Amino acid sequence: MTIDVENQRGYCGHCEQPSGFTARRVETIHPSSGYGGRLQPNDVQPTATIEHLLECTYCKDLTLVVERRRWDMATNEVVDRVTVVYPKPPPRPVHPSVPTLVASLFSEGAEAEAAGLLRGASMLYRSCVEAMAKERSAEGRDLYQRIEAMKSTKALEADLADAMHEARLLGNDTTHDGIAYSAEEVADVAELVSEALHLIYVQPAERARFKQLRQARRDSARRGGAARP
Numbered sequence: 001m002t003i004d005v006e007n008q009r010g011y012c013g014h015c016e017q018p019s020g021f022t023a024r025r026v027e028t029i030h031p032s033s034g035y036g037g038r039l040q041p042n043d044v045q046p047t048a049t050i051e052h053l054l055e056c057t058y059c060k061d062l063t064l065v066v067e068r069r070r071w072d073m074a075t076n077e078v079v080d081r082v083t084v085v086y087p088k089p090p091p092r093p094v095h096p097s098v099p100t101l102v103a104s105l106f107s108e109g110a111e112a113e114a115a116g117l118l119r120g121a122s123m124l125y126r127s128c129v130e131a132m133a134k135e136r137s138a139e140g141r142d143l144y145q146r147i148e149a150m151k152s153t154k155a156l157e158a159d160l161a162d163a164m165h166e167a168r169l170l171g172n173d174t175t176h177d178g179i180a181y182s183a184e185e186v187a188d189v190a191e192l193v194s195e196a197l198h199l200i201y202v203q204p205a206e207r208a209r210f211k212q213l214r215q216a217r218r219d220s221a222r223r224g225g226a227a228r229p
Helices: 100-114 118-135 143-152 158-177 183-222
Strands: 009-012 017-028 047-056 062-072 077-086
Touching: 077 183, 100 118, 100 183, 118 143, 118 158, 118 183, 143 158, 158 183
Parallel strands: none
Antiparallel strands: 009 017, 017 047, 047 062, 062 077
């Protein structure tokens, strides 16, 4: 669940749909200077925490958003991180057909993402991809090679393998280089991992289930009875 506080648009956690928002209160809690949270390169303490109390134009319920801004000295750019505090966003669901370890890593990553712990989410999504590669018995010295092995054996389509590399790089950058990605960037990678889980585990399980249902219908027809759905 993300909200663009500048344009006051995003996903409302109350009515569960894209919506516009009206600011009811905007308060700078820890300004870095006299700029009301607008950071400058020469700020002594280049950080600002801003609370936005927003009203959904559709359902009229209130959403509390915390915006954290800091000046990145390395890039000379403002890094803006937005976290929805209320209503608490639900973690991403995991289908029961996903293996236990893979599912638990994805669920923990989703919980970290929902809580705004983006570094932890990045590491856990990478661990989820690593667990997927291990569960698929992919060979290789490191995760890059194991993903490539899955691609070469057709266990992963090329575009899906590229998506897995995105999760790998996100985790690597966070762990080794301390790069802080935005909520939108982490959410994008989470969607890619979720798509991989669906294609690798959920679709085959659904196909097998429907095959069993069709077979049960045939068996019932042969016995002269009605098949149960």
